Amino acid sequence: MRNIVIRPRRHFRVPVEAERITPDLFAPLSIEEIRSLEVWEGNRRVALSELFDISGDEGPGRAEETQISLSGDFSRVKRVGEKMTCGRISVAGDVGMHAGNGMAAGEILVDGNAGDWLGREMRGGSIKVLGDAGDYVGAGYRGESCGMRGGEILIDGNAGDYLGEHLCGGAITVLGDVGDFPGIANRGGAIVIGGDAHLPGAEMASGTITVGGRARVLPSYQYVETVEIEGLRFKKFLGDLVEEGKGELYAASVEEGRG
């Protein structure tokens, strides 16, 4: 495997649009050519080498056998791994918004936290985050009718609001808690939440959401029965009835109260 190491040369005060950091784009290039790739820092177009130290195995190589190792604070570096179709990106630290945007295959591993829009509209491949993730994990961008359609996202920590918004396929697993409206307007796919969730599955047409902790369930969900999944008892609901939805919602514990 060809390994390419990227380290920030300084602290970024404005976001860097780094959609060019992908195995697909790097693979055919030498290290020197990678250094001269251009990205936007705010409204300035700059060479990658002006922002980052780039080292590692000399190319070219095959994209499938390309690993990009990001080391340091990438929390203001956006769109890492956008539309990647193979290879591997590992981040030792935090990664910024829109990581894995529209990726089709390959693998992204984040040691730290991920920003908003992680894996938005992804088609395939896998993303694993050891820390927390922001809002709109696996969602569709503004106006889209489909977010993530395939692949897998695993978050060991917590995730923010609107997890899996407009999910049309694939699987998202969060071991911790999530914020408001996970699985809003879903049309497929599977969401598993280890901790608590607030108002899951609003406007869901189809798909499944499983909440291992406590869930505040919308009044437009219909209770069906209590079922056992892998030795644990869940209350099963169908909804969202306001959308004549056929989504399935499983909650280990239901928070009482209105709305």
Add this chain to the structure above:
Amino acid sequence: MIIEGGIVYDPINGVLGEEMDLSIEDGRVVEKAGGSEVIDARGMLVMPGGVDAHAHIAGGKVNTGRIMRPEDGRRGTEPRTKLLRPSTGYTVPNCYAIGYRYARLGYTTAFEAATPILEARHTHEELEEIPIIDKGALTLFGNNWEVLECVRDGDLGKLAAFVAWGLLASRGYGVKVVNPGGGEAWGFGGNVKGIDDPVPSFDVTPREIIRYLMRANEALRLPHSVHLHTNNLGKPGNYETTLETLRAVEDIAASRNRQVLHVTHMQFSAYGGTGWRDFESKAPEIAGYFNRHDQFTMDMGQLIFGSATTMTADAPLEYGNARLLKAKWSNHDIELEESSGVVPIVYGRKNPINAIQWAIGLELALLTEDSWQMIMTTDHPNGGPFVNYPEVVALLMSRRKREEELATLHDLASKRTSLPSIEREMDWNEVAIVTRAGPARILGLPEKGHLGVGADGDVSIYEINPEKVDPSRDHEVVKAALARAKYTIKAGEVVVRDGEVVAVPQGSTYWVDASVPEADAARVRADLVEKFAKYYSIQMSNYMVQDAYVTRPRVVRAGVI
């Protein structure tokens, strides 16, 4: 400027593929120009600049489409350059992109197809921002309370005076009628089901509204005829309503040398069947009727597979679309004038309804024998975005292309339409008619759509040799050449070279100033004072489009005195 040696198609002047030079001076075609600018067009196709007589390119509902569809804005983004402002969007492009993209296709004029008077300021604000092309806007009258009252009272004089006032108030060019009566009924959650179904509260029928507006239009001798979007548009079986409508106005005569009625995006009004299950084409019936009645014209409203945004003053239709598609829906009430709606849609090749619709548009264009009765449109962005015009032209010119496409569609496109049996392939002269000469004549623009002395110096030059390329076989070559004009010349200035925009002049905006007898105008003013006092949400003084909104007007005079 001299354009040298091109192979010219100029149907209005009877020029059918002759190699000739053209001279342009001070923005107009002249006998012989001075100056040293020479464009070498040898071996290339030369036509008058394209004219789009029906597209939704400016105003409230277009902008609603943009607001509703940020995902569309992301498609088709092109960054700013030293010369150009940034472009966004595919079905609902921003204003700049509309101008640039028309120019790249060799189009130099485009008319916005539906503006309520109340929102005309917005329309003109956007038209002002569309670069390069000349523009105009048709004004909606078919559900306006003042119109309905004049029709109820049988007061043709007052109706004509109101139409003249409405064109002035909106700086509009012509009379657009959309689902007459239906938009008003929608205010109460209803619709009209046919041309004899009365409009709630007004005791008038669509038949009467259409007839009266056509008579007023002809009394005013407007350059364009009434421009009609039929009742029951988009519904299976609606071809009967369409034919009934046309038969209901056969006795009305045109006041000028043009059609007496233009029926727009006919594809959506040529449907058979009792529902979606037995949905089928009735294009042969419609085209057959047009072949026997040369006083009527139509445009295709061709469907393009992929993403589109439907937008129309036919609000009940959009409600139906939104329910059927479970799609985003915007619904809008335009006070005393209209209602409207916007719904995004994706047309699929394997969707039997969409596949049949696609075939119907082509059947209509190919079965209508006289090309002067037909305009090539996609009802942008209802049937699809206008950037697909080269695709439509290639389909009209090549039976082979049609067969290739049909093979990729749901098989009902072949079984429920007559398209597979149609052999006709348009030639370059017919293409020049349906994209330029025809729409200019139908709109009533004597200086557009041709290259005779005195015409506007709007010329498109394409890198394709009509004497060497066989469009039937090499339809890909045709499509590629038309998509990127070698040169587009607007008022004597090169605005596109090698498919790229190289200059961004500002075009002008047409509107019609029609005079009427003062007595009739005074009666209209009295009515309006009451309507604004009682019903409108704004004052009349804030309603009229002022001159400041139309900085480069091109005023066409009409009227009864």
